[in-house]
Amino acid sequence: MDDLTGYLADVHRRVLPFTDGEVASYIPALAEADPEPFGIAIATVDGQLHEAGDSRTQFSLQSVSKPFTYALALQEAGFEAVDAAIDVEPSGEAYNMISLQDETGHPDNALINAGAIAATSLLPHKGRMSRLLRFYSSLADRQLHADASIAMEEVENGHRNLAMAHLMRSFDVLGDDPVETTRDYCAACATMITAADLAWMAATLANSGRQPTTGEQLVEPLVVQRVLSVMTMSGMYDEAGWWMVRVGLPGKSGVGGGLIAVAPGQLGLAAFSPRLNEHGSSVRGVRTCEVVSRELDLHVM
Ligand code: DON
Structure with missing residues (x-):
């Protein structure tokens, strides 16, 4: 063309x-x-x-953040650690379903909410959101920022995301504090x-x-x-x-x-x-x- x-x-x-x-x-x-x-x-x-x-x-x-967060987690935490927490199977369900596998609590994949929260938790806690923003910005070749009020609204209305984060923490799938992980996931979405x-x-x-x-x-x-x-x-x-x-x-x-x-x-x-x-x-x-x-x-x- x-x-x-x-x-x-x-x-x-x-x-x-x-x-x-x-x-x-x-x-x-x-x-x-x-x-x-x-x-x-x-x-x-x-x-x-x-x-x-x-x-x-x-x-x-x-959610367009999710493949890039997954990429960063794979790159920084390594395939072994990421695969030990997050599966690669289609869930066949909506993005906000509690698609956690029986017995293990592993999310089906990194592109549903549960999987993206787990991927976020695999990145080092300190400076995590700035690291994500730097990565997204380098991909876009433009300095990006997160909208603080959207991030706040996401957190305030994110009861299911928070619940899934706690559930995954109880299965030891989440390697970090559920509240802080969900906060960073919400900021990435914003x-x-x-x-x-x-x-x-x-x-x-x-x-x-x-x-x-x-x-x-x-x-x-x-x-x-x-x-x-x-x-x-x-x-x-x-x-x-x-x-x-x-x-x-x-x-x-x-x-x-x-x-x-x-x-x-x-x-x-x-x-x-x-x-x-x-x-x-x-x-x-x-x-x-x-x-x-x-x-x-x-x-x-
Ligand atoms: O966590 C959520 O549910 C939203 N912040 C993002 C969901 C989303 O974009 C699903 N994709 N179509």
Whole structure:
């Protein structure tokens, strides 16, 4: 495709009319968010960025943080320690279900809430949130920050996350204090991001862990392979099957309206639009990924 920017403008025009879905309502900051913005961005492994619509509008990262937190945990704590705590099986359930395995209390994977909380606990406690922010920022090649009031609302309304953290602590799955771990998980979800940032983060995974503009090897290739495998099976929770059939790429959604898809060796695709389907994924975001994957022939099969 010669004119990828022109193509994205056309995709934006075609997907814009899809106004079904509802904004997330579990915290005031998301319930009161403007439902209308819609941005798309593609970052290629050779360092080009193409954008359409509201690709520079900020929103909270939410669950799109999870694959990157998992990557950092694998990289810093090692595969053995991470695998001893978190399985790699699809849960087939919604992101906030208590998908802990019988007897062991291990979360099914790192991309559901329980697994992401466990992954957070595997990072050294001291300076954990700044470490995560530094890592996300290096992937986006822009200094990111967490929104303190969103983080606070996440904590205040995060009873189930806190309960799961305590439950995992009781099984010795959680290696750290449940309250502090949940606080950092919530702060990670409150990182403010744009579709353009997400495209770079996804493109870094597409580029075997090397950030396309800075050339820095931020994620080890084996960690990338693991993260993309788990994203393929579990990044879209209980819609992972239809997502894989229709889009055919590792993906990850967040209730802030952000969504990424990774075409290995080619590009990172990101979309942002706050109205969500019943699985907590952006309606326009999913539609965008379906259209772009089909028309650019990105499906891995
Ligand atoms: O912990 C939560 O439930 C939210 N902060 C994040 C959930 C989320 O983004 C699920 N993804 N679609």
